[in-house]
Amino acid sequence: MKKALILGLVACSLMAAPVQAAEDAEAPKSVDWSFDGIFGHYDRASLQRGMQVYKEVCAACHGMRLLAYRNLMDLGYSEAQVKAFASQYEVQNEDPNDEGEMFNRPALPSDRFVSPFPNEQAARASNGGALPPDLSLIVKARAGGADYIYSVLSGYAEAPKDLKKPDTLHYNPYFPGQLIAMPPPLTEGAVEYADGTKATVDQLSYDVTNFLTWASSPKLEAQKSTGFKVVLFLLVFTGLLIAVKKKVWSAVH
Amino acid sequence: MEKQTYNNAVVRWIDDRLPIFSFMDHEYNQFPMPKNLNYWWNFGALATVVLVAMIVTGIVLAMHYTPHTSMAFDSVEHIMRDVNYGWLIRYIHANGASMFFIVVYIHIFRGLYYGSYKAPRELLWMIGVVILLLMMATAFMGYVLPWGQMSFWGAKVITNLFSAIPLVGESVVEWLWGGYTVDNATLNRFYSLHYLLPFVIVGVVVLHIAALHVTGSNNPDGIDMKGPQDSVPFNPYFTAKDSVGLGVFLLIWAAFVFYAPDYLGHPENYIEANPLVTPPHIVPEWYFLPFYAILRAITFDVWFIEAKLMGVLLMFASILVLFILPWLDTSKVRSCRYRPIYKWFFWVLLIDCVVLGWVGANKPEGMFPLIGLIGTGYYFFHFLILLPILGKIETPLPLPTSISESVTRRSGAPAGATAATGGNA
Numbered sequence: 001m002k003k004a005l006i007l008g009l010v011a012c013s014l015m016a017a018p019v020q021a022a023e024d025a026e027a028p029k030s031v032d033w034s035f036d037g038i039f040g041h042y043d044r045a046s047l048q049r050g051m052q053v054y055k056e057v058c059a060a061c062h063g064m065r066l067l068a069y070r071n072l073m074d075l076g077y078s079e080a081q082v083k084a085f086a087s088q089y090e091v092q093n094e095d096p097n098d099e100g101e102m103f104n105r106p107a108l109p110s111d112r113f114v115s116p117f118p119n120e121q122a123a124r125a126s127n128g129g130a131l132p133p134d135l136s137l138i139v140k141a142r143a144g145g146a147d148y149i150y151s152v153l154s155g156y157a158e159a160p161k162d163l164k165k166p167d168t169l170h171y172n173p174y175f176p177g178q179l180i181a182m183p184p185p186l187t188e189g190a191v192e193y194a195d196g197t198k199a200t201v202d203q204l205s206y207d208v209t210n211f212l213t214w215a216s217s218p219k220l221e222a223q224k225s226t227g228f229k230v231v232l233f234l235l236v237f238t239g240l241l242i243a244v245k246k247k248v249w250s251a252v253h
Numbered sequence: 254m255e256k257q258t259y260n261n262a263v264v265r266w267i268d269d270r271l272p273i274f275s276f277m278d279h280e281y282n283q284f285p286m287p288k289n290l291n292y293w294w295n296f297g298a299l300a301t302v303v304l305v306a307m308i309v310t311g312i313v314l315a316m317h318y319t320p321h322t323s324m325a326f327d328s329v330e331h332i333m334r335d336v337n338y339g340w341l342i343r344y345i346h347a348n349g350a351s352m353f354f355i356v357v358y359i360h361i362f363r364g365l366y367y368g369s370y371k372a373p374r375e376l377l378w379m380i381g382v383v384i385l386l387l388m389m390a391t392a393f394m395g396y397v398l399p400w401g402q403m404s405f406w407g408a409k410v411i412t413n414l415f416s417a418i419p420l421v422g423e424s425v426v427e428w429l430w431g432g433y434t435v436d437n438a439t440l441n442r443f444y445s446l447h448y449l450l451p452f453v454i455v456g457v458v459v460l461h462i463a464a465l466h467v468t469g470s471n472n473p474d475g476i477d478m479k480g481p482q483d484s485v486p487f488n489p490y491f492t493a494k495d496s497v498g499l500g501v502f503l504l505i506w507a508a509f510v511f512y513a514p515d516y517l518g519h520p521e522n523y524i525e526a527n528p529l530v531t532p533p534h535i536v537p538e539w540y541f542l543p544f545y546a547i548l549r550a551i552t553f554d555v556w557f558i559e560a561k562l563m564g565v566l567l568m569f570a571s572i573l574v575l576f577i578l579p580w581l582d583t584s585k586v587r588s589c590r591y592r593p594i595y596k597w598f599f600w601v602l603l604i605d606c607v608v609l610g611w612v613g614a615n616k617p618e619g620m621f622p623l624i625g626l627i628g629t630g631y632y633f634f635h636f637l638i639l640l641p642i643l644g645k646i647e648t649p650l651p652l653p654t655s656i657s658e659s660v661t662r663r664s665g666a667p668a669g670a671t672a673a674t675g676g677n678a
Binding site (some may be wrong): 038068124141176219223226227228229234235237238244245 | 327330333334341342344485489490493494496497499500501503504507508510511513514515520521524525533601660
């Protein structure tokens with residue numbers, strides 16, 4: 001009886017799950033990520049490669065407005081490297097100069113990532129009417145998370161012969177609706193990795209998905225390592241509480 | 254209240270003027286509890302702990318959150334990325350809402366199984382239903398604050414329900430919104446009320462506990478305490494027992510916070526609200542799904558009542574019916590342990606609620622509308638027809654003569670030992 005009640009409530013709590021599966025898309029490929037599991041952590045080398053992919057490929061159309069350049073120090077870059085990286089971009093200063101005119105200056109580590117388009121209309125105009133979404137939270141904002149992002153990036157295929165498809169859309173079995181406006185973004189050798197890793201489509205997708213996951217959940221490592229300590233503490237503490245309860249009640253039972 | 258004499262002069266001085274020490278001693282330290290309570294009686298204490306945790310984390314979140322349509326979403330991400338341990342505070346709070354409902358739903362079904370709503374605890378139960386309503390309002394408005402897609406569209410769908418009210422519906426909705434759509438005025442008032450209502454809940458919880466301390470706790474046998482041999486003082490017995498439940502509960506909560514913080518949420522809510530883009534499938538949080546199913550159960554007009562209005566009425570009725578539950582259940586026996594027929598219908602009701610939740614989570618297509626209609630019909634059948642009739646026709650099992658007899662019988666001691674234990678107490 002008790003078991004049935006618990007099962008019922010667990011089932012109730014799982015209710016949200018079936019909703020999130022896209023009905024007309026293939027289930028995402030299952031990847032073994034370094035950030036999965038109790039001791040999950042990011043693969044720094046892959047994050048750095050992924051950032052290179054983002055910068056050289058994705059950033060042409062996709063912004064990451066919630067990230068600041070200073071956040072890149074998490075990937076293992078030094079302060080000087082981050083300063084140099086930020087200064088490649090130009091931002092408008094928040095305040096006007098002494099003449100009261102707004103002016104542009106090189107970005108600082110404290111600035112947020114500069115988006116490729118000034119507004120939605122400009123983004124749509126450059127992309128055949130489609131809006132490339134901001135990628136700051138993309139892994140959290142899609143059902144299937146990292147597996148889904150990886151599958152879409154690496155999953156472009158020849159459209160089935162009988163599929164009627166407008167020329168502006170591309171066939172991707174992992175995308176809900178299977179027709180995606182984004183052309184296949186990654187091709188073999190699209191990026192020349194500094195560390196000599198071979199830039200296959202799978203490798204590029206894997207690295208950039210790692211980077212995007214970090215961007216969505218930058219505190220994931222602290223979260224998992226704190227969690228381990230908290231759970232360990234609670235296990236011992238609960239054990240003690242059970243012992244205390246038994247002792248207190250021993251005279252009654 | 255009998256006065257204690259305290260050795261400490263300061264304590265004595267205070268207690269003579271404001272007897273808080275005597276009060277705590279009487280209502281907590283020595284408060285007699287039935288000694289046969291099982292772990293299902295942990296959940297009231299657990300709910301109190303969650304309420305306090307929600308208020309504390311909520312106050313911290315409010316220090317960093319900006320209730321404006323153009324900044325709300327980014328300010329939540331600011332909490333997640335820039336505020337020290339902001340991710341922890343927010344994940345505790347967001348998952349805390351789900352934990353609160355799990356705990357309270359178990360607490361309610363505990364009350365249903367053991368007949369805790371029956372005389373003399375009717376008012377205690379009704380105050381509890383008020384707490385549930387306040388919790389639902391608070392949770393709903395809190396979910397709007399991150400200003401994601403589900404926040405916005407959930408708010409739009411639910412506030413729009415009031416437009417089903419004849420004649421004044423449209424005006425009521427505009428009054429709720431503070432405008433002609435869900436916008437900044439709506440977000441601001443939801444923020445204000447989301448901060449206010451938890452303290453109202455605290456007030457009503459105080460009434461709930463005050464009423465509990467008049468009648469005392471019900472127990473798994475559903476029979477009254479007849480003397481000191483049937484009870485143990487709250488402290489240390491239930492301090493210890495509630496602590497065990499708390500430890501296990503915190504483990505589950507921590508597992509969600511640290512290892513699956515977004516599992517109970519919806520990915521769509523990590524996309525900023527956009528009034529021009531409707532999400533493919535608008536669903537409420539899991540704890541509202543059964544009610545959402547009832548809301549959508551009626552797809553046809555009933556006489557002069559439109560389907561939409563009927564759904565709204567049924568959804569509210571599904572909670573309001575709990576107010577009159579003490580009078581709908583005609584059985585004199587409280588606990589399901591001694592109600593051989595009702596016992597099974599309790600589980601059918603629980604399954605019905607889970608099925609309704611499942612229907613609520615899915616698009617109203619295919620078989621779901623029919624299952625939703627049957628589930629809704631059964632829900633009301635259970636309370637309005639089954640309970641009144643069952644109390645009349647069911648023959649209850651013989652009740653134990655006392656709690657202490659029941660305890661010794663259950664722990665396998667010979668019947669003769671009962672008298673001895675009773676005599677020693």
